Amino acid sequence: xxxxxxTKPGGPDxxxxxxxxxxxxxxxxxxxRVHAAAVNRTxxxxxxxxxxxxxxxxxxxxxxxxxxxxxxxxxxSKGDKVMGxxxxxxxxxxxxxxxxxxxxxxxxxxxxxxxxxxxxxxTAYQTLFWIGKLQKYETVxxxxxxxxxxxxxxxxxxQLSSAKVIVTxxxxxxxxLCKEFGADVLINYKEQSFDEVILKxxxxxxxxLILDFVGADYWEKNLASIKAGGRWVLIGILGGxxxxxxxxxxxxxxxxxxxxxxxxxxxxxxxxxxxxxxVHKVIPYLEHGEIIPVVDTTFPIEMAAKAHGYMEENQNIxxxxxxxxxx
Amino acid sequence: xxxxxxTKPGGPDxxxxxxxxxxxxxxxxxxxRVHAAAVNRTxxxxxxxxxxxxxxxxxxxxxxxxxxxxxxxxxxSKGDKVMGxxxxxxxxxxxxxxxxxxxxxxxxxxxxxxxxxxxxxxTAYQTLFWIGKLQKYETVxxxxxxxxxxxxxxxxxxQLSSAKVIVTxxxxxxxxLCKEFGADVLINYKEQSFDEVILKxxxxxxxxLILDFVGADYWEKNLASIKAGGRWVLIGILGGxxxxxxxxxxxxxxxxxxxxxxxxxxxxxxxxxxxxxxVHKVIPYLEHGEIIPVVDTTFPIEMAAKAHGYMEENQNIxxxxxxxxxx
Numbered sequence: 001x002x003x004x005x006x007t008k009p010g011g012p013d014x015x016x017x018x019x020x021x022x023x024x025x026x027x028x029x030x031x032x033r034v035h036a037a038a039v040n041r042t043x044x045x046x047x048x049x050x051x052x053x054x055x056x057x058x059x060x061x062x063x064x065x066x067x068x069x070x071x072x073x074x075x076x077s078k079g080d081k082v083m084g085x086x087x088x089x090x091x092x093x094x095x096x097x098x099x100x101x102x103x104x105x106x107x108x109x110x111x112x113x114x115x116x117x118x119x120x121x122x123t124a125y126q127t128l129f130w131i132g133k134l135q136k137y138e139t140v141x142x143x144x145x146x147x148x149x150x151x152x153x154x155x156x157x158x159q160l161s162s163a164k165v166i167v168t169x170x171x172x173x174x175x176x177l178c179k180e181f182g183a184d185v186l187i188n189y190k191e192q193s194f195d196e197v198i199l200k201x202x203x204x205x206x207x208x209l210i211l212d213f214v215g216a217d218y219w220e221k222n223l224a225s226i227k228a229g230g231r232w233v234l235i236g237i238l239g240g241x242x243x244x245x246x247x248x249x250x251x252x253x254x255x256x257x258x259x260x261x262x263x264x265x266x267x268x269x270x271x272x273x274x275x276x277x278x279v280h281k282v283i284p285y286l287e288h289g290e291i292i293p294v295v296d297t298t299f300p301i302e303m304a305a306k307a308h309g310y311m312e313e314n315q316n317i318x319x320x321x322x323x324x325x326x327x
Numbered sequence: 328x329x330x331x332x333x334t335k336p337g338g339p340d341x342x343x344x345x346x347x348x349x350x351x352x353x354x355x356x357x358x359x360r361v362h363a364a365a366v367n368r369t370x371x372x373x374x375x376x377x378x379x380x381x382x383x384x385x386x387x388x389x390x391x392x393x394x395x396x397x398x399x400x401x402x403x404s405k406g407d408k409v410m411g412x413x414x415x416x417x418x419x420x421x422x423x424x425x426x427x428x429x430x431x432x433x434x435x436x437x438x439x440x441x442x443x444x445x446x447x448x449x450t451a452y453q454t455l456f457w458i459g460k461l462q463k464y465e466t467v468x469x470x471x472x473x474x475x476x477x478x479x480x481x482x483x484x485x486q487l488s489s490a491k492v493i494v495t496x497x498x499x500x501x502x503x504l505c506k507e508f509g510a511d512v513l514i515n516y517k518e519q520s521f522d523e524v525i526l527k528x529x530x531x532x533x534x535x536l537i538l539d540f541v542g543a544d545y546w547e548k549n550l551a552s553i554k555a556g557g558r559w560v561l562i563g564i565l566g567g568x569x570x571x572x573x574x575x576x577x578x579x580x581x582x583x584x585x586x587x588x589x590x591x592x593x594x595x596x597x598x599x600x601x602x603x604x605x606v607h608k609v610i611p612y613l614e615h616g617e618i619i620p621v622v623d624t625t626f627p628i629e630m631a632a633k634a635h636g637y638m639e640e641n642q643n644i645x646x647x648x649x650x651x652x653x654x
């Protein structure tokens with residue numbers, strides 16, 4: 001089969017489509033014919049050699065497709081349409097998916113839409129509820145509101161918690177989309193100081209929870225925007241990884257909780273539990289169209305380098321999808 | 328009555344013993360004749376003008392004494408021996424204590440020992456269990472093991488969770504004391520690189536929980552010492568408040584949770600709940616001598632400046648107590 005590997009750590013031009021063996025499922029796994037794979041920042045970091053935990057030479061951590069072979073007990077059969085996280089190998093014609101983290105694709109959704117679900121929705125669900133402990137009617141600040149996880153998080157926070165959702169984004173177009181999905185307070189970070197807007201919008205108290213995809217650049221303003229005793233979940237470093245000065249006493253005085261997290265390096269068992277909980281709590285909303293996955297652009301897999309470059313320009317609204325080869 | 332106030336923000340010489348009015352309890356409060364007050368780092372920070380949340384001009388946040396007057400419903404009566412946290416005013420002859428965070432002094436303990444309990448034991452209990460979620464048989468790293476909170480935390484972690492306790496301290500004398508109270512792995516930070524010792528002692532995995540009283544100086548080594556998914560509770564800045572460079576990606580890759588906390592700025596309601604839980608879970612151990620408060624030195628209250636200086640030298644093992652005036 002064909003699959004995309006990284007020739008050597010570096011830019012998008014290091015991606016190469018080569019012939020690789022079809023992987024073989026072990027007990028508790030399934031072989032999936034991949035129809036679509038989504039592009040993730042994890043793929044970019046892996047391509048740059050910045051993450052060490054993915055051993056599969058073929059990139060890609062989430063796919064949709066059809067079941068080809070099942071090893072071991074399973075409620076799935078050959079031909080079932082499924083989606084889910086994989087331990088690498090998504091940018092290939094076939095991939096291995098652990099059965100206990102496989103999800104059925106709701107009938108109303110295409111393979112491209114389905115491939116846009118696992119990473120962003122599981123991440124948004126995990127960070128909002130498992131880590132962020134979002135409670136009914138709380139206030140949550142979601143940076144990069146028009147990103148894949150951002151749009152998923154806006155919808156989950158509104159539908160599951162009736163939260164007050166504050167978003168930041170860099171254009172009117174992006175903010176309009178956030179509003180469409182339910183965001184209550186829209187902040188254009190290029191025109192407004194988001195901490196000032198937030199303090200006004202929360203009677204000076206700040207937000208209960210921050211989903212932070214930006215990191216270093218927003219450090220001080222996030223600290224100013226969070227409520228005493230608030231939770232701050234670090235899930236991205238769009239604005240850099242290195243904070244030049246962190247004042248620990250301010251974290252202590254405000255009793256702030258900061259949790260760094262990435263979904264990909266979590267254990268198989270963790271991902272299985274998360275998927276199980278997600279299927280139970282969120283899939284019904286996706287089935288009924290109350291929560292919607294958003295696809296920005298679909299590239300054929302031969303154009304993976306272009307897809308990576310497109311993500312690096314931060315131009316996408318919603319997910320970037322790779323359509324796998326058909327032959 | 329006499330009480331210690333701060334003339335203007337600065338060093339220990341700014342402490343002054345002056346005549347102030349006896350405070351008046353409101354509904355749900357009691358007037359306490361103070362027998363002993365403990366010195367806390369919070370007092371030092373307040374003296375330096377670095378904390379803004381204590382409005383009582385008289386310093387001091389924990390006391391032991393006898394009940395003089397009860398306002399409202401209470402299971403306490405005049406003459407009862409009690410201990411607990413106060414909202415400032417501890418360095419005075421009389422102080423106000425909210426009834427719902429008052430604890431009876433076990434018969435076996437003196438007033439000096441009792442004054443050594445509330446702040447360190449409630450802080451250790453809160454950070455280990457409420458914030459740090461310490462589970463049975465987990466491994467915990469306790470910095471400044473021979474400090475007041477350190478000794479309390481060692482005892483609580485051993486008695487309540489059978490945890491593996493790793494401590495750091497700067498002298499053999501201090502480490503010997505930690506061992507006496509149950510610490511399993513002793514690290515002299517002046518002679519050993521604590522992260523290396525910890526990785527050896529945990530088969531390269533790191534610890535589940537860090538109680539960090541040191542802050543900036545230990546940042547990188549703490550990060551190296553913590554297990555993936557570990558919890559890190561920031562409760563002191565003995566080694567400075569400002570970290571010069573924080574790499575957020577490393578917090579994310581390791582899925583680390585950092586929670587800053589101080590007990591004093593928490594709400595009255597929080598302290599009442601914490602006290603209630605503590606009385607239920609820990610006081611029986613104190614009654615039976617299985618957990619012991621440690622007093623280093625007792626100063627008469629006129630020597631409060633000296634007591635502050637002594638704490639600033641980090642020479643104490645256990646708590647520093649002020650004996651209130653008797654007249």
